[in-house]
Amino acid sequence: xxxxxxxxxxxxxxxxxxxxxxxxxxxxxxxxxxxxxxxxxxxxxxxxxxxxxxxxxxxxxxxxxxxxxxxxxxxxxxxxxxxxxxxxxxxxxxxxxxxxxxxxxxxxxxxxxxxxxxxxxxxxxxxxxxxxxxxxxxxxxxxxxxxxxxxxxxxxxxxxxxxxxxxxxxxxxxxxxxxxxxxxxxxxxxxxxxxxxxxxxxxxxxxxxxxxxxxxxxxxxxxxxxxxxxxxxxxxxxxxxxxxxxxxxxxxxxxxxxxxxxxxxxxxxxx
Numbered sequence: 001x002x003x004x005x006x007x008x009x010x011x012x013x014x015x016x017x018x019x020x021x022x023x024x025x026x027x028x029x030x031x032x033x034x035x036x037x038x039x040x041x042x043x044x045x046x047x048x049x050x051x052x053x054x055x056x057x058x059x060x061x062x063x064x065x066x067x068x069x070x071x072x073x074x075x076x077x078x079x080x081x082x083x084x085x086x087x088x089x090x091x092x093x094x095x096x097x098x099x100x101x102x103x104x105x106x107x108x109x110x111x112x113x114x115x116x117x118x119x120x121x122x123x124x125x126x127x128x129x130x131x132x133x134x135x136x137x138x139x140x141x142x143x144x145x146x147x148x149x150x151x152x153x154x155x156x157x158x159x160x161x162x163x164x165x166x167x168x169x170x171x172x173x174x175x176x177x178x179x180x181x182x183x184x185x186x187x188x189x190x191x192x193x194x195x196x197x198x199x200x201x202x203x204x205x206x207x208x209x210x211x212x213x214x215x216x217x218x219x220x221x222x223x224x225x226x227x228x229x230x231x232x233x234x235x236x237x238x239x240x241x242x243x244x245x246x247x248x249x250x251x252x253x254x255x256x257x258x259x260x261x262x263x264x265x266x267x268x269x270x271x
Contacts, residue, residue: 021051023177033170036060041101045109098129110136133191142187154247156216162251165191208258215246
């Protein structure tokens with residue numbers, strides 16, 4: 001999550017969405033919320049100049065950092081107690097990191113705002129291998145992640161994350177806490193994978209993704225114009241009220257529908 005840039009040192013690169021956290025009080029508050037401890041498998045996405053990396057390492061003794069910027073990765077390699085993965089986070093196999101650590105991961109990161117949603121969906125694939133995630137995101141994105149039905153910010157992102165995580169806002173972070181300051185407010189969110197998620201198979205999860213995409217494709221229209229047609233195409237014979245708009249349907253109902261559609265498809269497929 002970065003530290004202040006100093007004269008003659010690393011300059012934040014716009015193409016990587018770099019904003020380095022500089023507020024020491026907020027840094028302390030974030031690390032306290034994470035509460036890293038020795039022996040835990042901590043992985044930091046985008047350590048930047050090490051504002052969170054160093055105080056976390058002081059508490060947990062060792063951690064893994066994922067950094068795409070070649071210059072910043074080289075800086076991190078000079079730091080003691082760090083395993084540096086120089087890679088695009090969207091290509092990282094978090095299951096392999098968890099297997100190497102012999103335990104679920106604790107993920108931390110100031111996610112680049114320009115690709116935050118793709119990163120969240122990439123991490124979703126590895127939720128079985130994660131203990132918790134503390135991520136800093138654009139405040140508006142966190143609102144969408146945690147929104148309940150009936151709210152204007154409740155949408156596809158809400159459904160696709162809430163079926164798998166408990167999501168809590170931890171800290172609000174103003175633009176002037178960064179160098180350079182972003183144009184938006186930020187929020188640190190804690191995402192804890194649910195212990196017994198209902199969607200266990202790839203087919204069930206893929207079905208939910210298709211349902212959410214269809215339902216929210218034209219959110220002002222009743223579902224009979226969008227999801228209803230999708231259900232007809234998939235010859236779904238069950239009961240689902242499509243005389244509602246997408247934002248009126250709770251996550252649990254979308255999950256139940258995905259289970260029903262995937263189950264029906266499985267029963268109708270040849271052995």
